[in-house]
Amino acid sequence: MKISKFLLSIFLLSVLLVSCDDDDEPQLPKGDYENGILITNQGPFGSGTGTVTYIAEDFSTSQNTIYKAVNNEDLGNVLQSLTFNNESAYLVVNVSNILVKVNRYTFEKEIAIINNLNNPRYAVVVNGKLFVTNWGDTSDESDDYVAVFDAETLVYETSISVDLGPEKVIALGNNIYVAHEGAYGFNNKISVIDVTSNSVSKVITVGDIPASLTIDDENNLWVLCKGNPYYAPVETYGVLEKINTSSNEIVTSFDFVDSHPEHLSYTNGKLYYQNNGGIFEMETSSSALPTTSIITDSGYSFIANDDYAYVNDAKDYASSGEVRIYNLDTKQLEKTIEVGINPGGIYFN
Numbered sequence: 001m002k003i004s005k006f007l008l009s010i011f012l013l014s015v016l017l018v019s020c021d022d023d024d025e026p027q028l029p030k031g032d033y034e035n036g037i038l039i040t041n042q043g044p045f046g047s048g049t050g051t052v053t054y055i056a057e058d059f060s061t062s063q064n065t066i067y068k069a070v071n072n073e074d075l076g077n078v079l080q081s082l083t084f085n086n087e088s089a090y091l092v093v094n095v096s097n098i099l100v101k102v103n104r105y106t107f108e109k110e111i112a113i114i115n116n117l118n119n120p121r122y123a124v125v126v127n128g129k130l131f132v133t134n135w136g137d138t139s140d141e142s143d144d145y146v147a148v149f150d151a152e153t154l155v156y157e158t159s160i161s162v163d164l165g166p167e168k169v170i171a172l173g174n175n176i177y178v179a180h181e182g183a184y185g186f187n188n189k190i191s192v193i194d195v196t197s198n199s200v201s202k203v204i205t206v207g208d209i210p211a212s213l214t215i216d217d218e219n220n221l222w223v224l225c226k227g228n229p230y231y232a233p234v235e236t237y238g239v240l241e242k243i244n245t246s247s248n249e250i251v252t253s254f255d256f257v258d259s260h261p262e263h264l265s266y267t268n269g270k271l272y273y274q275n276n277g278g279i280f281e282m283e284t285s286s287s288a289l290p291t292t293s294i295i296t297d298s299g300y301s302f303i304a305n306d307d308y309a310y311v312n313d314a315k316d317y318a319s320s321g322e323v324r325i326y327n328l329d330t331k332q333l334e335k336t337i338e339v340g341i342n343p344g345g346i347y348f349n
C-alpha cells in the first residue's frame with residue numbers, strides 16, 4: 001500500500017512539473033520589430049526613397065531605415081502605405097510602382113512585384129486576397145482600379161474598375177469600402193466592393209474628398225470628408241458621415257463650418273480627428289460636433305490608438321520629421337521622436 005501511494009505521489013508530481021514547464025515556457029521573440037509602432041516615411045517627393053521607422057511600444061527606443069538595415073536596399077519613391085496580414089506586412093510604394101511583402105516582425109523581404117500596379121495607393125487583405133487601390137494614369141479619369149493579388153504569393157488575379165481617385169480602403173466582412181478622393185482632381189464617392197465576386201455592389205455619394213475611413217464597435221462606417229480646397233472651382237467644407245454597413249446607407253451627417261478636417265480614427269469608443277490646428281474627441285452617440293479641441297497640435301498625419309494620440313510632423317518636407325505622442329487621459333505631450341522624411345502612416349505591430 002505504501003509503495004502504491006509512493007508511486008502515485010511520484011506520478012502526480014511529474015504531471016505537475018510537466019504542466020508547470022508547459023505554462024512557464026518562455027515565448028521566443030518573433031523578431032526585432034514586434035510589439036512596436038511602425039512609421040512609414042514617404043521620403044523626398046520626386047527623388048530619394050521612402051523609409052520605415054520602428055518605435056518600441058513603451059517609446060523607449062527607436063530605429064530609422066529598418067527596411068534598408070535588414071535588406072541592404074532602398075524601398076523606392078514614394079512609400080505610400082502599409083498593411084498587415086498574419087505575419088506579413090505589405091509596403092505600397094506609389095511613384096516607383098512597387099509592392100513589397102516582408103515579415104512584419106523581422107522586416108526581411110519575401111516578395112516584391114511591379115506588374116499590374118499603376119500609381120498604387122493603399123491595400124487591405126480579405127479572405128487571403130490582397131486588394132490594392134490604383135490611380136492608374138492620372139491624365140485618364142477612366143482607368144482607375146483595384147488590383148487583386150493572392151496575399152501569400154502576390155500572384156495577380158484580376159482588376160476591378162472603380163471611380164476616379166481610389167485611396168483609403170477598409171474591410172468589413174465580405175465587403176471592402178474604397179474612398180475616392182479624386183487623385184489630382186476631386187471626388188465624393190465610396191465604392192462598396194463584394195470580395196466574393198470582385199465587383200462593385202454599390203457606390204455611395206458622400207461629402208467632397210472622403211479622406212478617412214474607420215469602423216466603430218457596432219460596425220458602422222464613419223467617413224471624414226475634407227471638402228474641396230480653396231483652389232478648387234468651388235470650395236466646400238468638411239463633412240463627417242456615418243454609414244450603416246448593413247444597408248450601406250448614410251444615417252447621420254455632420255457639417256463643418258469653414259474648415260477642412262482630416263485624419264479620422266476610432267479608439268476606446270470615441271472618434272478623433274484633426275481640425276483647425278487641434279485634435280478633437282467625439283462620442284459616436286453625439287448629436288453635434290465638438291466645439292473645443294482636447295489637444296492643440298496638428299501635423300502631416302495623425303492617429304489615436306488605445307491611450308495615445310500620435311502626430312506626425314513633416315516639418316520642411318526635405319529633412320527628418322518627428323512624431324509627437326500625447327497621453328489621451330492627461331492630454332499632455334509624453335514623447336517626441338525623430339523619424340524619416342515626410343512621415344505619413346502610423347501602424348501598430
